[in-house]
Amino acid sequence: MKISIERAALLKAVSQAQSVVERRNTIPILANVLIEAEGDAVSFRATDLDIEVVDKTLAQVERAGATTVSAVMLHEIVRKLPDGALVSLTDDGASGRLAVEAGRSNFSLATLPKEDFPVMATSEYASNFSARAADLRRLFDKSKFAISTEETRYYLNGVYMHVADSDGGKVLRCVATDGHRLARIDSGLPDGAGDMPGVIVPRKTVGELRKLLDDDDMQIAVSVSETKIRFATPEITLTSKVIDGTFPDYTRVIPTGNTRKLEVDAADFAQAVDRVATVSSERSRAVKLSLDEDRLILSVNAPDSGAAEEELAVAYNDERLEIGFNAKYLLEIASQVDRENAVFMFNSSGDPTLMREGNDTSAIYVVMPMRV
Amino acid sequence: MKISIERAALLKAVSQAQSVVERRNTIPILANVLIEAEGDAVSFRATDLDIEVVDKTLAQVERAGATTVSAVMLHEIVRKLPDGALVSLTDDGASGRLAVEAGRSNFSLATLPKEDFPVMATSEYASNFSARAADLRRLFDKSKFAISTEETRYYLNGVYMHVADSDGGKVLRCVATDGHRLARIDSGLPDGAGDMPGVIVPRKTVGELRKLLDDDDMQIAVSVSETKIRFATPEITLTSKVIDGTFPDYTRVIPTGNTRKLEVDAADFAQAVDRVATVSSERSRAVKLSLDEDRLILSVNAPDSGAAEEELAVAYNDERLEIGFNAKYLLEIASQVDRENAVFMFNSSGDPTLMREGNDTSAIYVVMPMRV
Numbered sequence: 207m208k209i210s211i212e213r214a215a216l217l218k219a220v221s222q223a224q225s226v227v228e229r230r231n232t233i234p235i236l237a238n239v240l241i242e243a244e245g246d247a248v249s250f251r252a253t254d255l256d257i258e259v260v261d262k263t264l265a266q267v268e269r270a271g272a273t274t275v276s277a278v279m280l281h282e283i284v285r286k287l288p289d290g291a292l293v294s295l296t297d298d299g300a301s302g303r304l305a306v307e308a309g310r311s312n313f314s315l316a317t318l319p320k321e322d323f324p325v326m327a328t329s330e331y332a333s334n335f336s337a338r339a340a341d342l343r344r345l346f347d348k349s350k351f352a353i354s355t356e357e358t359r360y361y362l363n364g365v366y367m368h369v370a371d372s373d374g375g376k377v378l379r380c381v382a383t384d385g386h387r388l389a390r391i392d393s394g395l396p397d398g399a400g401d402m403p404g405v406i407v408p409r410k411t412v413g414e415l416r417k418l419l420d421d422d423d424m425q426i427a428v429s430v431s432e433t434k435i436r437f438a439t440p441e442i443t444l445t446s447k448v449i450d451g452t453f454p455d456y457t458r459v460i461p462t463g464n465t466r467k468l469e470v471d472a473a474d475f476a477q478a479v480d481r482v483a484t485v486s487s488e489r490s491r492a493v494k495l496s497l498d499e500d501r502l503i504l505s506v507n508a509p510d511s512g513a514a515e516e517e518l519a520v521a522y523n524d525e526r527l528e529i530g531f532n533a534k535y536l537l538e539i540a541s542q543v544d545r546e547n548a549v550f551m552f553n554s555s556g557d558p559t560l561m562r563e564g565n566d567t568s569a570i571y572v573v574m575p576m577r578v
Numbered sequence: 579m580k581i582s583i584e585r586a587a588l589l590k591a592v593s594q595a596q597s598v599v600e601r602r603n604t605i606p607i608l609a610n611v612l613i614e615a616e617g618d619a620v621s622f623r624a625t626d627l628d629i630e631v632v633d634k635t636l637a638q639v640e641r642a643g644a645t646t647v648s649a650v651m652l653h654e655i656v657r658k659l660p661d662g663a664l665v666s667l668t669d670d671g672a673s674g675r676l677a678v679e680a681g682r683s684n685f686s687l688a689t690l691p692k693e694d695f696p697v698m699a700t701s702e703y704a705s706n707f708s709a710r711a712a713d714l715r716r717l718f719d720k721s722k723f724a725i726s727t728e729e730t731r732y733y734l735n736g737v738y739m740h741v742a743d744s745d746g747g748k749v750l751r752c753v754a755t756d757g758h759r760l761a762r763i764d765s766g767l768p769d770g771a772g773d774m775p776g777v778i779v780p781r782k783t784v785g786e787l788r789k790l791l792d793d794d795d796m797q798i799a800v801s802v803s804e805t806k807i808r809f810a811t812p813e814i815t816l817t818s819k820v821i822d823g824t825f826p827d828y829t830r831v832i833p834t835g836n837t838r839k840l841e842v843d844a845a846d847f848a849q850a851v852d853r854v855a856t857v858s859s860e861r862s863r864a865v866k867l868s869l870d871e872d873r874l875i876l877s878v879n880a881p882d883s884g885a886a887e888e889e890l891a892v893a894y895n896d897e898r899l900e901i902g903f904n905a906k907y908l909l910e911i912a913s914q915v916d917r918e919n920a921v922f923m924f925n926s927s928g929d930p931t932l933m934r935e936g937n938d939t940s941a942i943y944v945v946m947p948m949r950v
Contacts, residue, residue, distance in 0.1 A: 276883065279856060279857065279883060279884070282856045283853065283856050283857075283886075286849070286852055286853045286856060287853070288849075303884065310888055310889040310890070311850070311853055311854075311886070311887075311888045312886065312887045312888065313856075313857060313884060313885070313886045313887075314884050314885045314886070315857065315883065315884040316882065316883050316884050477658070477660075478683070480658055481655065481658045481659070481683055482683075484651060484654045484655050484658060484685075485651065485655075485685060485687065510688065511648065511651060511687065511688050512651070512675065512685060512686050512687040512688050513685070513686045514655075514683070514684065514685045514686070515683075515684045515685075516682055516683045516684065517682040518682070
């Protein structure tokens with residue numbers, strides 16, 4: 207193999223690959239990136255056995271071929287090369303080394319045989335459709351904070367992406383929950399996605415996917431089967447196993463009969479919650495909301511360290527209500543709000559509370575109260 | 579006590595105090611800041627028993643008095659208050675709480691008795707002088723990287739500040755070393771500093787001092803005794819114990835007979851060292867310098883992972899020389915260079931090497947070679 211490639215293009219391709227590689231792993235070749243050159247393109251492939259990413263980019267291929275080298279080391283080297291450098295990668299097959307050359311810099315990196323690299327098996331996908339990057343970004347960005355980190359509840363360690371019925375017809379929906387809070391985000395159903403099986407997309411995949419979604423209008427090709435999901439741009443293909451489990455019936459958790467409505471400026475609310483939470487100890491970060499006619503008092507009482515209270519002007523005209531929440535959960539939910547107003551729908555101090563952005567029901571959040 | 583103070587002034591004063599407070603300590607009152615209000619000013623005092631910082635600022639004092647509250651919590655609260663807020667601090671003496679109020683935010687913080695706060699004993703200082711902030715900053719910024727972190731060699735855990743003889747007469751000098759590398763930085767001797775005892779300024783004090791030195795032309799009042807050093811601006815007084823030990827005779831370590839001179843662009847050199855070091859494993863980060871007529875080759879050979887080589891055009895006209903250094907030490911020293919050129923003076927591959935910035939001898943560095 208012998209190729210020449212501009213440093214910026216190489217860096218972009220290797221960056222995505224090295225981020226999939228697990229820093230600590232016992233199988234040496236999983237630390238490597240598989241470089242394959244053919245025609246006028248070179249591809250960089252990395253995997254952790256659950257996720258595989260392939261980044262294909264144009265290059266001047268003088269001699270086709272393939273080899274594997276340390277993904278992190280190659281990334282570090284390319285990152286440190288001067289901007290605008292032309293980089294050549296040469297593998298003579300015999301030395302067991304890959305030569306990386308740019309200007310007066312010469313590197314010779316240990317390789318492992320390309321035959322040992324675990325390429326993910328290709329699958330039949332039940333559903334193939336195309337989605338706007340901005341839509342996918344909204345679906346995952348607004349739901350991922352609620353993903354559970356409890357390994358025993360592995361079926362909650364991802365975002366449940368599926369087709370659901372909504373008031374306006376079928377939607378593409380992402381749901382995540384850890385049992386304390388839940389996010390349910392809807393987007394218009396793309397053509398051809400109607401028969402997509404519901405899948406749980408793992409947390410790490412959600413993170414890697416995010417890097418493909420920066421360009422609002424980019425069309426992302428999505429393919430889904432019962433066991434795998436694939437997202438592809440013209441350059442990058444991200445394939446991931448999905449979590450082998452059943453996502454619980456979340457619809458039972460979403461309150462439908464909550465009638466006490468609070469409307470509050472989302473930014474003011476988040477800042478006030480953040481401030482009053484300062485006095486509480488790390489463990490029991492409970493914030494009490496005391497609601498009365500157009501008035502909200504946020505308060506925290508931490509006997510050891512102190513107390514805090516803050517009043518906000520709000521829109522509320524129902525009975526007096528006192529209800530407590532974990533400060534972290536309230537903050538995270540309030541920070542999802544893109545518009546001015548957050549709308550909370552309460553029932554009683556012991557019931558789950560619903561939050562949405564203004565009157566928009568395409569993104570709703572549920573948070574469990576805690577006793578205060 | 580009852581005072582009113584603008585949020586920005588309060589934040590600045592409390593910031594400096596809370597950074598001195600140790601996050602983990604077993605004596606509760608050491609987590610607190612002592613607030614003392616009298617006349618038209620309020621002072622914030624914090625200590626870790628080795629360093630004491632007092633930040634005095636103007637405030638509207640309605641009722642004089644003093645109390646102590648958690649430095650970190652007060653800092654967090656003030657930081658989160660909106661810009662421009664007027665903050666009032668009220669201590670009624672009876673409740674054991676300090677009320678912090680701003681707009682519609684009310685906090686009530688647990689206090690500890692001001693009598694229990696360990697105020698550092700005042701000292702007689704043998705020497706008092708005034709130094710420009712920019713000069714002090716240069717002395718400490720350029721030497722602190724060489725401070726040892728080995729706790730057993732406690733006498734190297736700081737910067738040795740003393741009066742020394744130089745070619746041009748007496749100078750104020752800072753020296754730090756960890757046995758592998760050494761920095762020696764000189765500055766003009768301020769009036770009245772001639773009889774200053776040499777003192778070892780602890781690492782943490784060097785870090786805290788740095789925050790007083792942002793304004794180039796600020797005059798810093800320095801007071802030194804055998805056991806303490808004090809730096810003061812009109813607002814902030816930083817007092818620190820000095821390390822009770824004898825700094826070794828560093829002059830023996832500084833080579834005087836090195837004649838082989840290498841002149842190299844400091845930035846190019848640092849970048850090249852950084853690049854070739856990429857292939858080496860963390861433990862033995864050795865970089866080999868091979869010098870020949872106006873040519874420097876930097877190389878690293880790490881059998882497990884690979885090899886790297888880079889050539890630089892330099893000014894050198896002496897015998898061929900091969901010498902190895904720890905990459906981290908080379909990088910740190912090269913990054914001290916403010917001018918274009920770094921000048922290395924070598925003897926043999928087994929001897930300490932001297933580095934300076936161009937022809938300026940007011941900042942010199944020594945680095946021990948390693949076998950490659």
